[in-house]
Amino acid sequence: MKKQSTQWLLSAAAVGIAGVIFSQSYHAAEAADKGAFETTPEQKLTTRQVAALLDRSHYLNQPLDTAMGQRILQMYFDRLDPNHTLFLQSDIDELTKKYGDTFAERLKRGDLTAGKAIFERYRLRSNQYYDFAKKFLKSDINLKRNDSIVLDREEAQPFTSTKAQRDYWQRQLAFQVISMTLAQEGDKARDKLYMENPDLTLGQDLILAEERTPAEVLLNRLNRQSQQLSRLTGDEIMETLLNTATLTYDPHSNYYAPIQATEMQVQSSLQLEGIGVTIRPYRKNPDYTQIVTLVDGGPAAKTGKIKPNDLILGIAQDGKDMKDVVGWSTREVVALIRGKRGTDVVLKVKQPNTPDTAARLVTITRDIIEQEDSGVEHRVIEIERDNQKPARIGVLEIPSFYLNYQARRNGEKYRSVSIDTQKALEALNKQDIDGLVVDLRNNPGGSLDEVARMLGLFIKQGPLVQIRDNRGNVQVYKDEDGGHQLYDGKMVVITNLASASASEIFAAAIQDYGRGLVVGSTTTGKGSAQIQLDSLALGSATLTQRKFYRITGGSTQNKGVVPDVELVNIYDGADFDERSQKNPLKWDTIKTSPYKPEGKFSSDTLQTLNQQSTIRQTTNPQFVYLNELNKIRNMEDEKRPVKLNIDDRRAHMKDVEAKTLQAENVRRKAMGKPEYKDWTTYQAALEAEFEERSHLKESERPKLPENEVFIIEAAQLMLDADGTEEPVKQSDEVVIDPTTEVVTDVEVDPDLNTAPKQDS
Structure with a gap:
């Protein structure tokens, strides 16, 4: 018999894209079509297949028994509610008692009812959070409180009472309003600077002109999150459950629903079937998806009708009705745009600052896109x-x-x-x-x-x-x-x-x-x-x-x-x-x-090289700058209580800004560049540079000095070590x-x- 072998995947990237649908602990949910969550025969079969793989084929040789099922159940709670702010302890106790002893056996039978029931409880608590947030954000919010909040509750226990939970929700929302208020202060200062000094924008459209209040912006975000959650398909809910099961065995065993499977293929092959555009949320209004760049020679570029900065309003896939995608996530938009080579997709697009009536319909034939810049x-x-x-x-x-x-x-x-x-x-x-x-x-x-x-x-x-x-x-x-x-x-x-x-x-x-x-x-x-x-x-x-x-x-x-x-x-x-x-x-x-x-290399040689490199790292302006940034980042610790007083928070932010600006100016002075006079000017320059670089191919972007310094130091060490190897x-x-x-x-x-x- 011919010996069989296989292609082994050695990648940590899987964790980054592996079905983390519910990445925040305060997603809101609206009523969804219950029919969308009916288990299909394919979902049942897939569940049995994944359960069998874990039970019989994983490296650990750990059977999918009752104890393992209980571990998977607890991790499912954690993945739905990682910050432990939605499920009450009574929810955990009730659902564990009801499903804990049978969770593994259900998976092996392809029975998703327990997973769906837990998801429905999550959806109920999300609705409650959304209703609470909507009411709170429309009230007069005190931004000069005397209490505090710990933002990172990953290691904390779920709340034991509704009162304690609502109290945390209130403090969490107050913190978000404080943070948004301070962010808007910075945005308005930059807008003023851009209008007075348009050359600072480097020709980019960077003026936000945000007129909504912080509470209105946050309400809009929560609405968008709730709508995304309401659009989740049964496959995506199954993905979260099955991916939780695989991750309970180890961090690199993953299950991918069809959409995520495509992402995995793109990462491993540098090739996809689509139209050749890069997209991101529109910085002025994340409800819109913005086309950033076009791949040279790609299907979108060949039409001559798609332009950088176009906003995508709707997508009609393979002859189906046009779907309004305003408010959709980039992941959802990508899923509609991609498809088999030779099929058509219709995009409804418009340029920013134009009425919807100016939108254009563009038909694009999908083709294979090679991601040349990624090699x-x-x-x-x-x-x-x-x-x-x-x-x-x-x-x-x-x-x-x-x-x-x-x-x-x-x-x-x-x-x-x-x-x-x-x-x-x-x-x-x-x-x-x-x-x-x-x-x-x-x-x-x-x-x-x-x-x-x-x-x-x-x-x-x-x-x-x-x-x-x-x-x-x-x-x-x-x-x-x-x-x-x-x-x-x-x-x-x-x-x-x-x-x-x-x-x-x-x-x-x-x-x-x-x-x-x-x-x-x-x-x-x-x-x-x-x-x-x-x-x-x-x-x-x-x-x-x-x-x-x-x-x-x-x-x-x-x-x-x-x-x-x-x-x-x-x-x-x-x-x-x-x-x-x-x-x-x-x-x-x-x-x-x-x-x-x-x-x-002898230990003496390595010791000498480390000593020489340490001296260079303590004097090189790029390494000094990076070390300072590490110290500044350590000033933020979400495990420590944060005061809910806007004056206190503003003072803290000013301290962080001052230290960051000082680190940047010390570096610029050493490089013979002019220093930034204040934080706003510095932020404006960074923003303009980022926007300008985003429109260039990766291979065309100038090397950043704080990145290039590692190349130079590595080369220096290699040359210093030349001839020091022992025979x-x-x-x-x-x-x-x-x-x-x-x-x-x-x-x-x-x-x-x-x-x-x-x-x-």
Whole structure:
């Protein structure tokens, strides 16, 4: 029998898009068509399929038993109401008593009644909140109170009484009105500055001219949220329940309803079927969706009738009636715009500041859109050296380990990170570079095949990564090309807290082989591999079935990859790494795989490099600026009580503004740039720059100095480390258990991994 293998997904991005429908604890809800929530045969089948996968196929070998069902139920409460402000403790107790012992068994039978009943209770409490908020926001609100509020209640218990709950709601709304009032003060100051100095706008339409009161703006937001909630389909409610079940096993097992499955495909392949526009909520009125840019040569651009800044009023999909999408979320708008190649979609659009009667109807034929700007980028920079010729350093920016698997399987031309990197290295080799910086910052991971092929471009030969399944079987991905290296020069890898999964495999292998330095911040710590399944009745899923390990035997799970040299952590205090997630897999070790390091940095060398870098980081204006921003961010802590007095809050904000402005002006002075005279001028400049950059392709945007400084420092460290590696001895090679299975090239089994259907 032919041995089957599969394409493993090594990405942390899944968490970001995995069906988090109810992301706020104070969503409001209106009466919805109950028929929309009737369970369909496809939903029942999908539920049984997901339950079976968890029960029998997850890495943990944890049966979906009564105890696990109770854990899933509690997490379902938390995902619907993460801040614990909607469900009362009596709700939790009642629903747990009613469904706790049978929750797992219901899922295995495809019975969604418990999940729907809990959602209905959530909807009821949301309605109550909305009614309360509507009444409160129409009253005279005291903005100079003597009490306070703790905004982050994730670890707090649900309220035990309606009175305590309503008291919190009132304080929460008062805080929002205070925050909105102060924000509007800043907006009006900027509007005045723009009108008096129109050149500051850089030609962008930045004047808000907001005439609504803070209470009116907040009411509008709540109305929009309630309408979005009322439009949720049964598939999306099922998605939240099933995704909760998978996330109770580990943070990277996910279920995606059809719409979200399309998003997963876009991330992994850099390709989608649509019209070629980027959209966002209109900054002057988020009820409207604004077209920001058009993809050159894309379907929308080819019509000549769609313009940047157009507001989308309505969408008619595939010959259906036009839907009014004012007040819809961008996710909902995207779902209507996307569709199969060759089908038509009609957009009703208008330019800002024009009446609805001026709207245009534009018919666009969908086509495949390649996201060219999202792939590997390469360039050459020069680094000044004392009394030496400037060093020419190649820079590789790798956004993800992407692969268009479906196109490859179909024998079509396809994009992948290894193909793009090979082309980039060939181009850089022709430019006689003195070293290479590989930038993996914010890289969420991707395909295991691709990271293995990537490493083969840099390493002579040997093991690259080890993978263990839930039965203890270990596979070793190995580079066996006779010692060929496309690039064999000096190199350094930059990581940060958002470098995950496949990025960690790459950085760990480069570090273990002594092939180059790893600098930056400790990585995410996502050391698990997922299989992608689209054979479900509805949507798709990822399921954790393996963990990966360094060739030295240690897992990157939880611990991540610790850099050889620490640079400023721009995510200081953030909690999106594996160590901060619920239900993460544990760190452990397996046997070492045999490998021979190509270089070895001594502890003395690394200590010297860290000392030298620390001196530069304490004097470089960009690093000093980033350190100051970390200190300023730490002034805000939602776990601490915040006073509900607008004067106190204004004083706090002025303090934050003053410190931020001072940090920016110190940096600008060091760069020989004029200082900003006040906070309003500074904010206006930032806003104009952001708007201007948003209309440029990613590859055309000027490099930000606070980002580029990491590239320069990494290159400097690489050059400082040149020649300091200790010689590699024969004894450095380690022997492995000979029974370990070795995998040199993995062919994808189409039955186990097909790309998600691109349903709209």
